[in-house]
Amino acid sequence: MSQIINAPATSTPLEALQLVMIANGTTTASGSTYDLDLGDNSVFQVNLQSGSSITLESGSPHKLNLASGLYQISFAGWVQTTATIYGDFDMELIVSTDPTFTLKNVLYDRQKLWYGNGSSGNTTPIIDNNHTIVFNTASATTLYFRIEVTNDPATTWYLRGDPLANALTTLDVVRLGGALS
Secondary structure (H helix, E strand, C coil), X not given: CCCCCCCCCCCCCCEXXXXXXXXXXXXXXXCEEEECCCCCCCCEEEEEEECCCEEECCCCCCCEEXXXXXXXXXXXXXXXXXXXXXXXEEEEEEEECCCCXXXXXXXXXXXXXXXXXXXXXXXXXXXXXXXEEEEEXXXXXXXXXXXXXXXXXXXXXXXXXXXXXXXXCEEEEEEXXXXXX
């Protein structure tokens, strides 16, 4: 689905950040987490950036910094195992203001799937998540993005990027206006 955003009836232009993943994320063991390297320009390419309300930190690549305001955040992520699997496949996508992810206070999505019943491997799962949320913050805040995958045969997995900047995994953030009270 596409989103249509109408610009506010003011002379202030919308502020936005658009990232495309250009390299695969770290190959990660089943049951372990991958924190998205948003500020690492060897992993994510900035396709569009306007304004100063949405920033990344290259020295702390897991941070997405937001000034106070109302935001629309859209994430599309291609998660894939490195080999065929069978049985249980459990994936969690978490967006939080807490770098330890104890709080799952912005977005928490869990998908639990079953692939066949044999031990020889049945399929290579490709889970292509697409999420759009509206997030309001009354003060400057930092968001963190994490994915965790656990599967029965303990097969490693990764978040997929593309060196040709095909939009396999993307993050779009648009500041819609000031914070709502």
